[in-house]
Amino acid sequence: MSDVRKEIIKAIKELVSQNILFAKGGNLSAKCGKDQLVVTASGKDYSVVKEEDLIVVDYQGKVIEGERKPSSELPLHLAIYKKRPDVNAIIHTHAIWPYVLSVTHQSLPPISDEFTILLGGEIKVSKYEFPGTDKLAESVVESLGMNNASLIANHGCVTVGRTVEEALENMVVLANFSKVYVLAKIFGTPHVLPDWAIEKEKEMYKKWHGFV
Numbered sequence: 001m002s003d004v005r006k007e008i009i010k011a012i013k014e015l016v017s018q019n020i021l022f023a024k025g026g027n028l029s030a031k032c033g034k035d036q037l038v039v040t041a042s043g044k045d046y047s048v049v050k051e052e053d054l055i056v057v058d059y060q061g062k063v064i065e066g067e068r069k070p071s072s073e074l075p076l077h078l079a080i081y082k083k084r085p086d087v088n089a090i091i092h093t094h095a096i097w098p099y100v101l102s103v104t105h106q107s108l109p110p111i112s113d114e115f116t117i118l119l120g121g122e123i124k125v126s127k128y129e130f131p132g133t134d135k136l137a138e139s140v141v142e143s144l145g146m147n148n149a150s151l152i153a154n155h156g157c158v159t160v161g162r163t164v165e166e167a168l169e170n171m172v173v174l175a176n177f178s179k180v181y182v183l184a185k186i187f188g189t190p191h192v193l194p195d196w197a198i199e200k201e202k203e204m205y206k207k208w209h210g211f212v
């Protein structure tokens, strides 16, 4: 279990260094042991977070270990784990560029081979729901589908992975390609990949994840 804690702290440091995670916004979780999750605490400043600040909860959200309150977005994490048994780690952030897409309710289309293969295709925006609610969780589970990322209407984004490292890589890729897309829209007309390439890459994604 301490390995999972270490991986989460390492991911937080990386995300803070890239300004993807800042102040107290966002949260991370990962499966550990049997039917348990390590999750970040509510309202903790990520620039000073330590292993002791992480909370262990069960799949009902009950605190097993830790002094602080778990993240208020725990229902979102629990709902994703319930729907997607392949997912072992989840990262939610208020990263600026995906946030721009989330407030304008614009999905991120497949504009790059790399991100289509890693994230699964077009990254959709969930329907707006109030933070911390089961309705928000439901809405994000739907927009995520079998992809590795979703935009959350007016509230940033989420990525998932089979490991903390994978969820982290997916978050960095989402943040960077959201930036590319927003800048491309300002500079000119972003061209989406041809359909045949998208289909090929979706197949690669599915095979790589064991979905087919």
Ligand SMILES: [Zn+2]
Residues within 6 Å of the ligand: 025, 026, 073, 092, 093, 094, 155, 156
């Ligand atoms: Zn948030």
